[in-house]
Amino acid sequence: MALPPNFLDELRARTPLAAVIGRRMRLARSGRQWKGCCPFHGEKTPSFYVYDDHFHCFGCGAHGDVIGFVMQSQGAGFMEAVEQLAAEAGLDVPKPTPEAAEAERARHTLASVLQAAEAAFKRRLRLPEGRAALDYLHRRGLTDETIERFGLGWSGEGRGALAADLARENITQDQLIEAGLMQHNPDTGRTNDLFFNRAMFPIRDRRGRTISFGGRTMGDGQPKYVNGPETALFSKRRNLYGLDLAREGVRKGATLVVVEGYMDVIALAQAGFAGAVAPLGTALTEEQMGELWHLSPMPILCFDGDAAGARAAARAAELALPMLAPDKTLKLATLPAGEDPDSLVRRQGKAGFDAVLQAAAPLVDALYDLLRQAGGDATPELRAAFRTRLEEAARRIPDKALASEYRGALLDRFFASRKRPPVGRSGKGFAPLPPVRTAPRPLPAMDTTAQERRRILTAILIRHPKLLPDVDHAYADLDLTGFLARVRDALREWASHAENLDSGDLMDHLSSAGLSVDVGQVMAAVPVPLPECAAAAAMPAEAATGWWHIFGFLNVHRLREELNLAQVAAARNLTGETERRAVALAEALQKVLRGEPDGVDLAAA
Numbered sequence: 001m002a003l004p005p006n007f008l009d010e011l012r013a014r015t016p017l018a019a020v021i022g023r024r025m026r027l028a029r030s031g032r033q034w035k036g037c038c039p040f041h042g043e044k045t046p047s048f049y050v051y052d053d054h055f056h057c058f059g060c061g062a063h064g065d066v067i068g069f070v071m072q073s074q075g076a077g078f079m080e081a082v083e084q085l086a087a088e089a090g091l092d093v094p095k096p097t098p099e100a101a102e103a104e105r106a107r108h109t110l111a112s113v114l115q116a117a118e119a120a121f122k123r124r125l126r127l128p129e130g131r132a133a134l135d136y137l138h139r140r141g142l143t144d145e146t147i148e149r150f151g152l153g154w155s156g157e158g159r160g161a162l163a164a165d166l167a168r169e170n171i172t173q174d175q176l177i178e179a180g181l182m183q184h185n186p187d188t189g190r191t192n193d194l195f196f197n198r199a200m201f202p203i204r205d206r207r208g209r210t211i212s213f214g215g216r217t218m219g220d221g222q223p224k225y226v227n228g229p230e231t232a233l234f235s236k237r238r239n240l241y242g243l244d245l246a247r248e249g250v251r252k253g254a255t256l257v258v259v260e261g262y263m264d265v266i267a268l269a270q271a272g273f274a275g276a277v278a279p280l281g282t283a284l285t286e287e288q289m290g291e292l293w294h295l296s297p298m299p300i301l302c303f304d305g306d307a308a309g310a311r312a313a314a315r316a317a318e319l320a321l322p323m324l325a326p327d328k329t330l331k332l333a334t335l336p337a338g339e340d341p342d343s344l345v346r347r348q349g350k351a352g353f354d355a356v357l358q359a360a361a362p363l364v365d366a367l368y369d370l371l372r373q374a375g376g377d378a379t380p381e382l383r384a385a386f387r388t389r390l391e392e393a394a395r396r397i398p399d400k401a402l403a404s405e406y407r408g409a410l411l412d413r414f415f416a417s418r419k420r421p422p423v424g425r426s427g428k429g430f431a432p433l434p435p436v437r438t439a440p441r442p443l444p445a446m447d448t449t450a451q452e453r454r455r456i457l458t459a460i461l462i463r464h465p466k467l468l469p470d471v472d473h474a475y476a477d478l479d480l481t482g483f484l485a486r487v488r489d490a491l492r493e494w495a496s497h498a499e500n501l502d503s504g505d506l507m508d509h510l511s512s513a514g515l516s517v518d519v520g521q522v523m524a525a526v527p528v529p530l531p532e533c534a535a536a537a538a539m540p541a542e543a544a545t546g547w548w549h550i551f552g553f554l555n556v557h558r559l560r561e562e563l564n565l566a567q568v569a570a571a572r573n574l575t576g577e578t579e580r581r582a583v584a585l586a587e588a589l590q591k592v593l594r595g596e597p598d599g600v601d602l603a604a605a
Contacts, residue, residue, distance in 0.1 A: 003082065007094055008067075011082065014089040017066045018050045024073055030586060031327070031563045038062065039073060049571060053294065056571050058579055110233055113171055113179045114210045120165050121153025121200040121213075130154030132218050133199040140263060141346050146270045149245075151202040155215055158196025180212055180228035195226065201241070201262045203227070203234065203280065206291075208244040214262055214280070225261070227281050237285045240277040240292075241265055247295060249274025253569060255357060256296040257333075258284070259341045260304070267342040271350050276341075283315050286323065293328045297564050300331045300360045302341060309334065314370045317363065321396040324363075327564060333360035364409050367393060377417070387414055452528045452600050453550050454478055458487055459522050460534045460550075462510075464543040465491070465501040470581055471547055474558060483518035490515055503536065531599035541584060548588030550598045556589075563589050 018027060018034045027034040027050060038048035038057040047059040056063045064072065070081035086093050124130045125147075133154040137147055156162060162181060163173050173191055176182040184191045198215030205211050212228035228234060240246075240258075242265040250256050254275035259265060261278055268276040275296075279288055284301075292299045301316050303309035313332050320330055333356050335344065344352045361369075371393060377386045394407035457475065461468055468475070472492065480488050487510065494509045495501060510519050523530070532538055533546025552559040563585040570578040591598070 015066045113175050125154040153200040155195040155198045158193040180231045204244045236280045238287045242277045246275045246277045250295045256299040258301045264341040271345040302333045305334045305337045324397050330363045331360035332366035460547045465506050468495045483521050544584040545587045549591045552592035
């Protein structure tokens, strides 16, 4: 028998995949996932990864959800696997009762009504009566291809036009009311179109099925945008506009970004940002946040650069804190004042919005700024209250280790911001005494070791410049000065236009740029000899693992983040490149966690 999709979704949600698989094989934590030796083919090195909602073996290609695992591991049929899992989850498998069959028929009927309405709206957009809406969409910069991809249409002017149009397909007014397309006024006894004189935007679920509509008025009427009401198919709290297309985009490597409205999503998608979604006229909800984390461990929330945007960011941070985990976080991006994503990409193109995403702040940094802005920190009393807010925010995170990290990061920044107290009086007020000049102190050994690690990371890239596309974003964030900064700038500039990332060509370029002395300092054997992974003879995989191993001692949190993202990318689009990157990062992180030396030992030197 056919099972209702909502039952299967509930069954999967109630059945932790790692727990089910862990009963049949040994699993070990690997970042935000689990891994082990594949039960479907003999192997000695683990290549079987378990994610939140699916498993994947990079060796034999086995793939599936919790139901598929039971079927493949036990040789069970679909219904047998469902019944076993349902019993464990405390769920009753729906019986083929007349009532259940009628409810399923009604849902199918509702879906077909919405599908017919979408076709009618799209047809009207291309008729003379829809010219104003089509011109509006074109003026907003949308191409015909984009209009078709998002299924945009025209409602008509109302007055029962939709009911008359769909009556030819035996669709009744009662069905249109149930689908959220018409509404009955008990005071007047009349039934009216919900959408009239509006450009129409189909709202689709994660599978791409139309479940409701939004409409944008063509006149001066208010509200400017209207969404359909709650129905058996549609819940504003649980759905996101553009989710079906964003799922496809994120699987292919796009950044998941949350913006405000329909036109923002559509304009970004047309500009090449395939991972954009938007809430449906309300602030983000817990259910929507969970949906985002199903797609990406670190979505970016994009807000306007005004007071309303700051309030929205604060609400989102407040909502996210009790849901955070080591594998579930956010970044917050702020738009320039007076801009929204739609206007920004029309004025500045893809590069303009790329810059906004690149400047997105990790949640811990954004949270500090939001809490400081909420009450200020100009006096001792305000600072004390501010510190209390910081500590209370960290306590709201359920994962104790993560809460401790947040508390430490927030308070480190709090204490670093404290101004030196006034110690002298000068005329109209206090002023600091003149500084006492002292001889410069030598750098601590830890700082010197960190500097040597940065030098060696640069040396590896000079010998193996083909690594640069993979590590460039992390390398660019390193705090380099002097000769290291000069070499890095020249190296990255060369790589941006070089046809072949060859070490010899790079050395020639650096020499012609007058950096021979700087390169000599990078490649020197003192104070610490270069490790084997920096040798020209090192294999590419050895150089990649070595680079991330050394980098991990500088920023292990960033290394974890890179591994999480690499494993997600590999699971969604398995290629030789994505697999090699995930393996290199995993090996590097294990070496760091085990404390395996990376060769930078000043004491030994």
